[in-house]
Amino acid sequence: MGPIVETRDVWKVYRAERVPVEAVRGIDLQVRPGEYLAILGPSGSGKSSLLHMLGAMDRPTRGEVLIEGKDLARMGESQRTGLRARRIGFVFQAFNLMPILTAFGNVELAMRLAGTGRAERRGRAEKLLGRVGLAERAKHLPRDLSGGERQRVAIARALANRPALLLADEPTGNLDSKTGGAVLALLDEFHEQDGQTIVLVTHDLAAAGHADRVLVLRDGRIHSEHDLRGVADRREALRHLLDSEL
Secondary structure, X not given: OOOOEEEEEEEEEEEEOOEEEXXXXXXXXXXXXXXXXXXXXXXXXXXXXXXXXXXXXXXXXXXXXXXXXXXXXXXXXXXXXXHHHHHEEEEEOOOOOOXXXXXXXXXXXXXXXXXXXXHHHHHHHHHHHHHOXXXXXXXXXHHHOOHHHHHHHHHXXXXXXXXXXXXXXOOOOOOOHHHHHHHHHHHHHHHHHHOOOEEEEEOOHHHHOOOOEEXXXXXXXXXXXXXXXXXXXXXXXXXXXXXXXX
């Protein structure tokens, strides 16, 4: 089976006051089905720009981005929108929940937009909210939920359409360490039990240590790559590897 997502010599160049800014510079990567990849780097390293291209939210300045073998550059906007709705799930730092909808309504909406029938989407929304520990909070609006609960709703929503790829952009950035750890444990569960393919973007070494493989970005390029499969203490191993690069 081929990669879920692949980039080939991808560049992203922005223009700020007529001065080109190279956010992503010649990145080649592949994410295989069932893999958990972390993209680790400080602010300004290009990781969010890369994630937006992996999620068909932005186009590269040059190079190719392929989702399940399909070149995004050859798709019209409606095709890209359909791809995002059906094949890619998103979890953002700011949660991005609809404030006027309940937890249940937010999860169900994702399936409604994808054309899922009423009975199926209601059953799946109930199941997912149960899996993220929010069955009893299903009728609550986002304003009545804690930050950790909002992010768990966001994870349930991201998985509602059974995406091939789950993209998480700094999912613990607005959470304290304990709550963030619970969110990461939930992602681990969906990866390990369901085989969910995940790409996590983070500046946090502890978060990156949950992944099977870590790409370290610096100045828009892949600085190093680390395979953590089979490592007992991934966080400590990753810390040691990064220290040795300095």
